[in-house]
Amino acid sequence: MKTFSKRALLRASAAPAILGASLIATAAFAQEAPQGAEAEATDTIVVTGSLIKNPNLERSTPVTATSADQIELKQNNTAEDILREIPGIVPSIGSAVNNGNGGASFVDLRGLGSNRNIVLLDGDRLVPAELNGRFDLNNIPVALIERVETLTGGASTTYGADAISGVVNFITKSDFSGLEGTISNQLTEQGDGNYFRADVTMGANFDDGKGNAVFSIGYQQSDPVYQGDRSFSIFNVDSYSGAIGGSGTATPSRFTGTNPSGTATGNGTRQVTADGSAFRPTTAFDAFNFNPYNVFQTPFERFNMFGAARYEISDAVEAYTRGIFSKNTVKTIIAPSGIFGAAVDIPLSNPYMTAAQRNAFCQRNVATPTQIAAGVYTPLYTQAECDAAAVATDPNDPNYREVTTAMSRRATELGPRISEFTTTFFDYKLGFRGGITDTISWDVSGAYGESEQAQTQKGYWLTSRVRQALQATSTTDCLDTSNGCVPLNAFGPDGSITPEMNAFLNANSQVVTKTSLAQANATVSGDFGWAVPFASDAVAFAIGGEYRKYAASQESDLLSQSGDLGGAGGAAPNISGGYDVYEAFGELIVPLVQDKPFFQDLTLETGIRYSSYSVDAPSSPSYKTTTWKAGGSWTPVDGFKIRGNYAHAVRAPNIAELFAPVSTALTNLGTDPCSGSAPLNDANLAAVCIAQGAPASTIGAITNDPAGQVNYTGGGNLDLKPEKSNSWTIGAVFQPSGLRGFSATVDYFNIKIKDAITSPTPGDAVAACFDNITASSATDSACTSIRRNPLTGELFGESLTTPGLSLVTSNLGKLSTDGVDFTLNYQTDVGFAKLALSLLGTWTNSNKFQATSASYNRECVGFYSVNCASIQPEWQFSQRSTLSFEKFDISLLWRYIDSVKYEPKQLADDLAAAEVAGCSNPTTTDEDGCMVDPEFRKIKAEHYFDLTGRFHVSDEITITLTAQNLFDNKPKVVGNTIGSTSYNSGNVYPSTYDALGRRYAIAAKFRF
Structure with a gap:
């Protein structure tokens, strides 16, 4: 039986709990003791808190580790930057997302959704940033990170709900001095x-090593990179026609229901x-x-503090605490506001309307569609009525x-729309731990955190004031003068709107999001002091209980709630909710056979967690x-281990999924089946379009939005139930004694989720209606x-009148993914230097999503579209080669991203729509704008190289120089309307492919 002192127990219980370690110590699988280990002679265990170079070799469940040294070589400034280099992590909302960035950065393991994994700090949950329960990576204290461990698969047994796709654990430096x-x-x-980034960290041991305290303070600031400053993104490119395109909300103004020719x-939109004198004779605009207004790198500023301390009150009790504070500001910058297809009523005596423009409105043909087809023309107003209305300035005048x-x-x-997100975050923990016996320890802790984000929206027109300002019959007064209305010149050329007009139309708004998380945890862990037959290590265990209380709210001012902001994407309703969860858990590690022929080690790991959720709602769902x-894990011989894990996990619905009111916002769609001439050739299709409003x-004459955006309506659902997941991994670890310094791992993963909470x-939504149009x-x-x-x-149009697609949240979804992770590591002395080689890669076989049993089971691995x-x-892989000399290191990072192509199902839908519309060449090589341009249907494989030189000037000073994207690779242009606005921006995919170009970084580190 392994024994260890009470001080070693304190150190072991101080170690962050990571999945696979099962909250208890596991046996090391390594050729030599980890450097820097200071355990006593009887302490042969390896715990997560020690300086393990590659924890992937110590667990039955695969863990990917990124060390502080790798972070320093890459010169990562944020936690998001660190995770971006790890294969298997799909780009989520971060600094490269501008339109759709809510002021936070998230991680998405395996592409199953950023709400299906947990971000931990030293094994602890932290207060989430928003109502979806996701933690903001901007709050991680990068300066204190010792390593980052990423684990894929159902981790709900160890960490509770949300860990369906895994966890990311940021582990800080312990006992820093x-x-x-x-x-x-x-x-x-x-x-x-x-x-720019600056950090200072100070720490000290005191009272003969019984205590340690560390404090870190940091500051970061980044400037925007505008899309107009890159050659490939100066102009908006339409993904269908390949031509220079853009938004239909343009300048000068466009109006529906005009008929200049009489x-x-x-009839048409002109x-x-x-010069502002008339309407164009055709519908061309x-x-x-x-593009030039949008950015590839969102401006960011952060001030953060982190403090931790521990003190051994006695040989059996240690107190510990941790506090983290961060205040950061993220700005998103998008093109100017305006009025986006909203209905307005305009007097024909409007002083800014020219005679030609007035006549175009009066000449609108109001005959029936059948009469119009037969050539019948009936103007809205006769010329005499139109002329009389031009001088009728009193609404009571019969004319x-x-x-x-x-x-x-x-x-x-007015200039661009700017959303400024200022987040203030803190999370504090206090705990006590100690030994019950020489092999059993206890740990009791409590934590509380709050996050408050204030979003200020600037540069927005108010649609209601545009309507009011158009209701004018003179250049000085509106018909409604109650709030200082200034008449609007919407009929002139670009530049016709004066500062006084804009001052009336424009107003700032604010949305405040608040979240809180209270936690309490008690754990007893260790070993029973006895081993099963054929094994030498004792059976180890962990039992305990946990309580968490979540609360969150979104408080919007009246402007944000009203949906009155032009181009804000819909209303921001007030939301408030919360829930409590009580949990009990237990885990076992049972060494079954050890030190026997062909069974150097055979160990079983099990765990179970029971959770009870109580939702704060009138109906009290639980x-x-x-x-x-x-x-x-099975180790038949030295240097070879087989490992596997099966997990049944759940994810309870979060506050947004439960409590968000139904509202209308923006999504993306390539082709509207009702657009163009298609309904004229299909009576059933026309009937459907009319039935939809x-x-x-x-x-x-219905058109697709030139910006590729449409409205959708969705929201929360209090009837939601937890989703369920089954996941398993199986793999092997190679560390042959004959090849010193070499290690390799390969692991297959498989995750399936049913009753998924999805939309x-x-x-x-389009296919459910339009794939098989019939009379019914x-x-x-x-x-x-x-x-x-x-x-x-x-x-598309005003959210108050145009609900758009119905994307309802339900438990009807299914998700699944599988693939293989692999690593290779080799270190050797080549005589003149030390060589270190490492490779971390992922092959993803599949990632499927099915919204309902009747929906298409959509595959998104290797594909992009509005659906993927x-x-x-x-x-995908990252490979690093490092040569270390006495005073100098040189390192090359090679990142590979496989080729991807346009989603075949969406391509087939485009083809079907093209055929119905009677396009001139409805084939896969269509060139008339009915289908995505063939040039944009594939992105070739990409290779990025980063070169770093690190100079150890002295024991106290290190200088690091890095050239990122060494060969200045440009992202592939695929147009601006082929995918989601959040990820398909500036004609490219800037979250996946580097849009900034070659850049240089320099850092100086001082140690005393």
């Missing part, structure tokens, strides 16, 4: 994107001419190029007339769940749940 300061700066070769078929039209106008004179795991007069993709489709709920713009028939939002390649 001394003073360390780091200052670094990074700049692109273009001279922009400056990133003919039967002359843009004001460049100058699309607004929004007074108004026209209703959907207006689109970009507020270029859930009771049980999760469990079973795993083991399209006016009969718009059939044949349909845009493609799913016009009454099918899959079709009638889609609601169109009541003026234009389009799926963030890119997940089939093959």
